[in-house]
Amino acid sequence: MRATDSRIYIDRRGRRMERMSLTQRTALRKIYLAQYPGWRHPLVGYVLCPFIVALAMLCTLFLQKMLSWLSFPGAFLILSILFLALLWGAGASLFALLLSTLLLDYYFVPPIGHIMPTTWNAAAQLVPFIIVGLAIALITAQRERARLNALGAEQELHAYAEELEIANRKLEEANQTKDQFLSIASHELKTPITSIRGHAQLTMHRLTKQKDLSPEMQEIGATLKKIDDQTTRLTSLIDELMDVSSIRAGKLELRKQRCDLRHICRTVVEDQRLLSGRAITLGMPEKVVKMQADCERLEQVFTNLISNAIKYSPEGSPVEVTLSVQGAKTLIQIKDSGKGIPKDQQEHIFETFYRTPDAQTSSKRGLGLGLAISKNIVERHNGRIWCESEPERGSMFFVELPV
8 A cells, every 4th residue: 555645545456545533443443342242342351361261271281181292282272362362352362362371481381380481492482372373363453453444434335325315305305496496487487478479469460450551560560470489489498398397296197099190290290391391201101000199299299309300400401200110119210411419418318408519509499308308208108219310410310109
């Protein structure tokens, strides 16, 4: 690991890690110890350590008396150190190592009956035992450290999870507030806009009945036509906002009945031809294509797709609409001659309020709601909608529905 400062270090995987403070480690150790029963507390290990070591020594002396010679008299003492390390940690094992070393020196290292060895040769006899005992204590300490680190990571994950839950709850509340605002604003705006549009159309109708209009009245007529066009556009946007609000609230109703997809496609194409004055080719099978669906909602889907194809295609370029039946499914294809949609943006175009960067910088108006609404309607009919496109080669939208 490479040190960077007093609290931050980089582990073997190259991750930046922060060292825990002494206070944090103490608090974490309390949590760690609280997970074990009371008899596993380190203090209990220190209290029991002399008795366990003494028992191991008695077993060693008994075995020596039975066999008259032992090749490794510290075997039982090593087992006692390991036992204490597993149950009560590194501290108890080090205490046991100290007591065991003194007992081995007293009973087995010349001169027998003395605590401290008098020669280097005698002291060297204790070195293997001490090394094994220290290895056990070191492994135990590393094991405890690993458990503490794991517990620390778990505590951090819990803290992050709580923060994420709080953030998600706030986002959900904000989202609900936004949806409520959209719903209320849409309903409140629709009535006055409808009234303005109605009065403008009524006045236009009266002006058309008059002969020899003065220049001032002709100018008023042109202004009323602009008002009618803009209120029509606003009404369409409000309808889309209301649809989005209904979708998010799960209240978008489908009034299903037997529909002829050929009739729906023909109606939408003819309407778009009249509105845009553009060439739209339509290919359909000769037989009637019937299915159980909400005719108005499917008409809304096809209108969104065809109007988008017209909007983002160069003037004079045709839009191709094809209806075909493939087994138990019907496929509607709408092809344009626009700039195309990059691959990384195709998965986002069906998201609410999403518009591609090209659409945002263009003069074409929109809120990015049409495709999101269309996707929901198609999926509610157990169908699917997707796009295939390449830059500078146009786009093709597909709608697949069960017949």
